[in-house]
Amino acid sequence: MNCKLCGFDKPLVDAHVIPRSFHRIDPNGDGPPRLVTNEKGRHTQKVRKGVYDSTILCVECEHRFSEWDDYGDDLFLKGWDQFEKMTDGTCHFGYHLPAYDYPKLKLFILSVLWRASVSSHVMFSKIDLGGRETVLKQSILQADPGSVDQFGVLLQAFDSNEIGILNPHLERFDGIRYCRLYLGHVIAFIKVDSRPLGETFRHLALTPYTPLRIAIKNFGTSPERAIMQKLVIADKERSRTSR
Numbered sequence: 001m002n003c004k005l006c007g008f009d010k011p012l013v014d015a016h017v018i019p020r021s022f023h024r025i026d027p028n029g030d031g032p033p034r035l036v037t038n039e040k041g042r043h044t045q046k047v048r049k050g051v052y053d054s055t056i057l058c059v060e061c062e063h064r065f066s067e068w069d070d071y072g073d074d075l076f077l078k079g080w081d082q083f084e085k086m087t088d089g090t091c092h093f094g095y096h097l098p099a100y101d102y103p104k105l106k107l108f109i110l111s112v113l114w115r116a117s118v119s120s121h122v123m124f125s126k127i128d129l130g131g132r133e134t135v136l137k138q139s140i141l142q143a144d145p146g147s148v149d150q151f152g153v154l155l156q157a158f159d160s161n162e163i164g165i166l167n168p169h170l171e172r173f174d175g176i177r178y179c180r181l182y183l184g185h186v187i188a189f190i191k192v193d194s195r196p197l198g199e200t201f202r203h204l205a206l207t208p209y210t211p212l213r214i215a216i217k218n219f220g221t222s223p224e225r226a227i228m229q230k231l232v233i234a235d236k237e238r239s240r241t242s243r
């Protein structure tokens with residue numbers, strides 16, 4: 001089968017679209033983690049190895065992503081404590097890191113988006129980038145994070161780590177298309193539209209040589225929590241009645 005990145009006919013590997021560490025697989029946990037999907041007609045699935053796709057990458061191409069995946073893991077999972085809380089004295093409104101590696105972080109996020117866009121796994125069925133997929137692939141092959149207007153990225157983070165694995169999807173803000181991608185407790189909004197970022201979002205997007213700022217999102221009152229609760233309850237009900 002042909003690798004979707006290099007294009008050569010080579011044996012393909014079980015490639016994770018979202019790195020395995022973001023699935024929070026606990027070797028001592030009780031049972032495999034569950035993929036909570038809001039796809040119609042689907043329900044939660046056990047995903048022992050995490051969500052992977054064996055139709056996209058050869059081993060050499062998968063290795064291209066290692067350095068960026070490790071950086072995402074170091075920053076958002078292992079190193080989350082190093083973020084400073086942004087407050088106005090009473091209200092906590094975000095997270096701040098004075099310095100970070102812009103190319104590595106942006107390429108981590110763009111490479112997850114590209115993997116999702118070429119994956120045939122049902123979890124990523126809503127991520128169709130059309131002609132933008134080729135442009136994104138070139139950025140990855142050249143390890144070019146691009147400017148703020150090329151696949152610009154904005155970040156938000158839940159104030160909780162108890163997040164399931166949610167489907168990414170496309171949506172519009174001010175008429176511009178974005179992909180919403182869940183990376184554990186971090187949500188990345190990536191502009192997948194060829195038009196430039198709107199003024200509302202430009203000052204919040206990742207930019208080289210500036211501190212990293214991440215807006216906070218309350219998990220307790222979020223629609224994501226309500227969706228996950230509903231699906232988990234429905235799944236429990238289904239397994240109870242099918243016994």
Ligand SMILES: [Zn+2]
Nearest residue numbers: 003006058061
């Ligand atoms: Zn390849």
